[in-house]
Amino acid sequence: MLTGFHVAVIGGDARQIEIIRRLNGWDATVYIAGFNQLNESFTEAIDLDFESEQVKQLDAIILPIPGMDEEGNVDGIFSNRLISISEDWLKKTPEHCLIFTGISNNYLNDLTKRVNRSLIPLMDRDDVAIFNSIPTVEGTIMLVIQHTDFTIHGSRVIVLGLGRVGMGLARTFDHLGAEVSVGVRSSKSAARVYEMGLTPIDMTNLQDVDLECDILLNTVPQLVVDASIIKQLPSHALILDLASKPGGTDFSYADKRGIKAILAPGLPGIVAPKTAGQIIADVVYRLLSKNIRKEIDHDA
Template identity: 80%
Template sequence: MLTGYHVAVIGGDARQIELIRRLNEWDATVYLAGFDQLNESFREAIDLDFDSQQVEKLDAIILPVPGTDTDGKVEGIFSNQLIHLQEEWLKKTPEHCQIFTGIANDHLKELVRKVDRHLVPLMDRDDVAIYNSIPTVEGTLMLIIQHTDFTIHGSKVIVLGLGRVGMSLARTFGHLGANVSVGVRSSKSAARVYEMGLTPIDMNNLEGTDMSCDILLNTVPHQVVDASVIKQLPSHALILDLASKPGGTDFRYADKRGIKALLAPGLPGIVAPKTAGRIIADVVSRLVQEDTRKENG
């Protein structure tokens, strides 16, 4: 339970709906900004007034998974207005106030540093990323089925990256009967791929590697699927880039070659927002309570 805790939810997408519901169930005092199109769907919640004493009570501020833009603005699909995260009112929050975001850019990191508050980039946490890999894999399967005319079973699949999402992807596609290869950079990861019964690919030498496949899944957030890789793909191949924007694919060259390439970050919020919101809520609840217990000795 979060009785006595004050939490502000600022902007976001459908994941925040489940997050707000959970916070209300746990008896937190919830303040909302960027949800004016919901027509009072959350009557237990309070509209956040940035100029009021509400800010001085906040134990936590929860931003959307994308965080802010490079100017500190927060977007939300339930409002036509952008909310500007400002240093002046962040300074009014209690010293123990935690600021949660999915991804933290340099602007947000610097802003939080200036006000000396604790920033928690949730997508950097193993627990959140591993839980989120479940709806990510399901969304990946959905997109592949929609955009191909062949079965996953028996197809050749390459997964680039053996991180928390990459491992779930590799395991799932292997279980579905695909011929799976996984791009890795270390001998340790190569050993793990081999142990999983899959084929390791050395990502330090992709130009010298056979990269022809039916489905190419990228999880690496910098360009690795370049022209040297794309030119090896057959015309029917599908590239699905799951890395955060702008992804790790040369989309211009893929289009020039007639290869279908899709950038699909944030799949949990699209295919399973209720589950994704619950994941965020559970982790935030635990961290807020842990931090408050530390404050109280």
């Protein structure tokens, strides 16, 4: 249980709804901001008043998966305005206050360092990212079926990147009967692809590799699917870019070639927000219990 904990959930999407529910179920005191357009009311949650003394009680702040922008603004699909989080406001939180985000950026990294608060980018954690890859893979299958007129079985699929999402994509599309190749950068990863019974592709020299395929799945958050790659694709090919914005695909060139290219970050929040929210909430619970309980007990 989280009795005695004070947690603020600021902005986000449907995943945050499940996080709020779970925190309430664990008896935490939950403050919310950025949910004013939500028809469903959280009777056990408190509207966060940024001008009040609530901030001095916060043991944790949970930001959305995208975190905040480079100006300190937090967005959410249930609000009609951005929420600005200032350095002065964060300084009022207790020193032990943890700040959770999905992914971080230079602004958020610098901000938390200036106020000397611990920042936890959840998507950098294996326990979150590996579990999160499950709804990502399921969402990818859904998009492929929606945007193609051929079966996955028997199709030629290239997965770029053998990270936590790439591994799941490669394995699942192979099980569905596709002919799968995987782009990697190291001999270790190439060996893993070979061990999986798939075909490794050297991503350090993509221009000289035959990349003609039916489905190209990118997980690399860098521009790797450029014009030289897109030129090799047949007109019926589908590109799904699962990397964080702005992705790793030259979408403008793909459009000129008449090739369908879709940027699809954050699939767990779209296809399985309840499960994705539970994954985040469970990790937050463990970290709060481990890292803050001793602080609260000591202060008491």
